[in-house]
Amino acid sequence: MIEVVSCLHAAIIVSNLERSIEFYSKILGLKRVDRLLNYPGAWYQIGNFQIHLIEDVNYHTNREIDLMKSTRNPHIALAIQDLDAAKQQLLAVNCVVKMSNSGRAALFTQDPDGNAIELTWIEIGA
Structure with missing residues (x-):
């Protein structure tokens, strides 16, 4: 193995x-x-x-990411220290933001090519 x-x-x-x-x-x-x-x-x-x-200048995703499904999309998850600040910063630059359906302190957004990104609040020093 x-x-x-x-x-x-x-x-x-x-x-x-x-x-x-x-x-x-x-x-x-x-x-x-x-x-x-x-x-x-x-x-x-x-x-x-x-x-x-x-x-890859010819790259075009051939499927739509459904942020309403949040965790059931292919995505990369990143730990962050301030979820509200991240949400406000993303909204300020017109990024799509969807809070996690699970109720966790997490949100989902997309990069310019539609790749889904999860930002999850992690308490530091806990």
Whole structure:
């Protein structure tokens, strides 16, 4: 049996790298790190985990993300410290926001290509 010990990264396909960098860097506030590959993309570091944006200008999702289903969509989940501030910041830049159907302190949004992102409040130091 394979023993998985950690998750290293998630790769997300995007159609417009600069637009996605704006979202992941400025709206989500993720820390961009160097990458040494020869195709268009951007990497972000979150603790021991990375998000790899990979540009494919021909990428078009062929299915609609239904944020009303929230957790039943393919998504990436990120821990945050202030859910209300995150919600207000997303709404201020016209991002779709859907609070979690489960009643947890979490919301769902989408990046510019429609990839679903969960932001979950995690109490620090608990």
